[in-house]
Amino acid sequence: MFLASLTMLLPGIARAQSDAAYTYYEAGDVSAPTPRTPTPGLMLIGGGDWSAEAWRWFANKAGGGHLVILRASQDGSDGNWLLENIGGLASVQTLVFSDRSAAFDPRVGELVAKADGIFIAGGDQSKYVRFWKDTPVAAALNAHVAGGRPLGGTSAGLAILGGTGYGALAAEAVGSAEALADPRGAKVTLVSDFLTVPFLENIVTDTHFTERGRLGRLIAFLAQGRGAGQTDLIGLGIDEDTALCVEGDGTARVFTESGGHAWLVEPEGAPRFAAGGALDWDAVTLTGLGPHSRIDLTNMTVDNPAFEGTAKVAAGDLRDVPVPPQRRDWALAIHGGSGVIERGDLTAEMEAAYRASLQAALATGSAVLEQGGTSIEAVEATLRILEDDPLFNAGRGAVFDAEGRNQLDAAIMDGATMQAGAVAAVSMTKHPVTLARAVMEKSRHVLLSGEGADQFAREQDIEQVDPGYFRTERRWQQIEEWRRDNLSALALDPTHRFGTVGAVALDRNGNLAAATSTGGLTGKRWGRIGDSPIIGAGTYAANGKCAVSGTGTGEYFIRESAGRQVCDRVAWNGQSIAEAADATIGSIGVLGGDGGLIAMDALGRIAFAMNTEGMYRGAASSDHPAEEAIYADETLANED
Structure with missing residues (x-):
């Protein structure tokens, strides 16, 4: 007023x-x-x-x-x-x-x-x-x-304080991957001769730094500036909930509400640009400042750094980023559905088959992360393995709806960019998770459904199969039981109650991702869509907060916005990832729903939460080898 x-x-x-x-x-x-x-x-x-x-x-x-x-x-x-x-x-x-x-x-x-x-x-x-x-x-x-x-x-108020700043003058903000692919591109809009702030004359700042994966784009800003003759230009990135407070003499310290850091980014030598514009830079020195660190901005000396390392950029690809303290180098968690899975329900042969399948998926995703791949690449590769496995209610093993059709749903979300893609009711796409990623990366949309989604898949040359590919005898028997009794075959086969598959991952650059894929409920009708392809319900990822994939009675996960709720509990309530996951499943249970979820925080800490007797699940990380579990009373070394 x-x-x-x-x-x-x-x-x-x-x-x-x-x-x-x-x-x-x-x-x-x-x-x-x-x-x-x-x-x-x-x-x-x-x-x-x-x-x-x-x-x-x-x-x-x-x-x-x-x-x-x-x-x-x-x-x-x-x-x-x-x-x-x-x-x-x-x-x-x-x-x-x-x-x-x-x-x-x-x-x-x-x-x-x-x-x-x-x-x-x-x-x-x-x-x-x-x-x-x-x-x-x-x-x-x-x-x-x-x-x-x-x-x-x-x-934005910090972005303009450097002697050179990212003006964000293009129609869309630039992300790290796009900026590194062409630091001199039209979307990399730097502004100089705006403000004159002591100690920041030769600094480019960036914000929401770890949470939105902005190290790559800050390096690209420096490449453009140095390539234009500003040879002394360096970068300063600040994480969310974090402040760097500078005294009048140029000395500074960090205050943080959530373990964040300030990042000093100092490339060595001159940048090189390929014919197509992609950046090459052999050495970029990175120094992390925590609450116990001190920096003198007059000469850029740092006392007691929180972490140090040297990254590089090759053909626009950022590599060898140092891992901040307490953060895992990489981490992966998966699920294959939850339900009434008590010891003795599975034959020894079937239990061994499930465990082997979980290990195969973990091996695939772990290899991607161990070799420096992105979290998005890891969750997609992991789910493709599970979509090919008829044991799980996704892809090849999807259940039938009331009309005897396989209607497949999937979603994927990139925590660094907050971009997401999802598909629902596809019937001819072999790997729905790959189609969801294409929606995220190659369309303006978030969710496509039905024949339109399959058509988009064909236009993107994503593998199509005859609908008969998804038919398995076990799933057909389940729908036949459902038709005879007008009861879910799940009641007759409780060990397969919710066979949805999902994965969450943290990569070496600190980026989170989540993906989920499912065939839905046996006997579903009227075009029913559950939580899996609903961003914020069954699938969600946000850098600096968490990544989540759920499995259970989807209507309740949707009503509780389960995936987003876990992240909000971490960000707003200060809960640990395990506390947030358990509380969210608890809120679903209060409404009458059941199921489980996997969650991972920004440090790679993993949580499995369920209110059922079991959940097919597994995890692997830079700290611990791959391990799997089925029953609720099993614990994993990777679990925090």
Whole structure:
């Protein structure tokens, strides 16, 4: 809301309520004197949650006075939050810009000029570039820091603070793989001569760093800059929930809410570009900064680094990224369905067959990860093995619907990009998980179904088979039993109650992925679709949080948004991956549903949760060899 008290501080600005170019909010006493003289400092936040320690540090740098927040979206609610939860400030005033003309309004310029501390919020940095570059607001920001007063930014607000910054001026943001494939491409839009911030003149910043897999694109930014003659350019990436706080002398330390890091990225030598634009860089020195680390930005020396290593880029492929402390180099977990699987239900031969099949799938996915492949490649390769195995209710072993057809569903999600693809009710595609990946990577859509999905598969040259390929005698007997009794054959064959297959993986670059594939329920009717192809229900992945694949009564997984719920419990409630997985299955049970799920967090810690007597499952990691389990009372060394 607009408050008339601002008139006492800056005559006339309260009339900005009717100005379409910006909106003004305030919290606290804007007329109070500043208790202490502000001192220099930079608070560089990587997005996500704000560290209370970092904000108290910043409030002290502002002399306990008046903070101005600049943004180009949302509202002024952060002001109230800061006063109520952090304190140490007389007032918080927020300007929300909606047009470049606001940057020329003298009332805006006066407010920025009088600020004891300025913080630039997240959002879309292209708006900041378009609204502020070469305007009085940019000049006022430069004068603010030159005058020894603190400046901070998060996410988009940090992206513009480097001497060179990623402006995000293209229609779509660029990801790491695309940027490394052509660092000088049209989507890699760097901006210089915008702001002049002490200690950041030769730095390109990036945010949401580990969570969104942005190391590759930051290296690409440096390649473009260095290739254009900025030979001293280096990179600084900040993880979510993490702040690098810089003192007036250039020394800095990390505050983090979730074990995040700041990443110092220093390539050696000059970049090389192939004829098609792909990047080659033989050595990129990476230094991780944790809470116990200290860096001097005047000379880039680091005391007590959290981790160190040297990566390289070959033909646009990033390799040899060091593993932060506590994170596994790689990890893989799989499931083959849950249900009433008690000891003695399976013959010795059948149990051995299931265990061998789980080991074969783990071996395939582990090989991909061990050789430096991506998490997406690993989960797809793993599920293709299970889709070929008639033991499981996916692909070759899919159950029949009420009309005697095999209708297959699958989904896949990339935690680094938050892109996803899914298919439902396909009947001629041999590997539905591969089709789901094609939907993610080669279409504008997330979910395709039925004949349209199979048609898309044919257009993408994805292997097609006659529908008879999916028929197995065991599954046919199940549907015959269902037809005779109008009861699910699952009741007569409880060990195969939910045969859905799934995989979650963490690769050496810290990227998570999840995939799920299923034939659905025996005797399903009316085009029923379960949770497996529903992103956020049966399949979900988000870097820095978790990856999940579920198996069970899909309607309940959908109603509980099970996959997303696990990640939200990790991110918002601070629960461990095991606690989040168990609590989510518990919430499904309260509604009357049953099943299980596999989950993995950003460090590669694995959880299996179920409210059934068993779940076909297995895991492998850089710490432990592959192992499998069937019964609920079995534990795995890879399980955390």
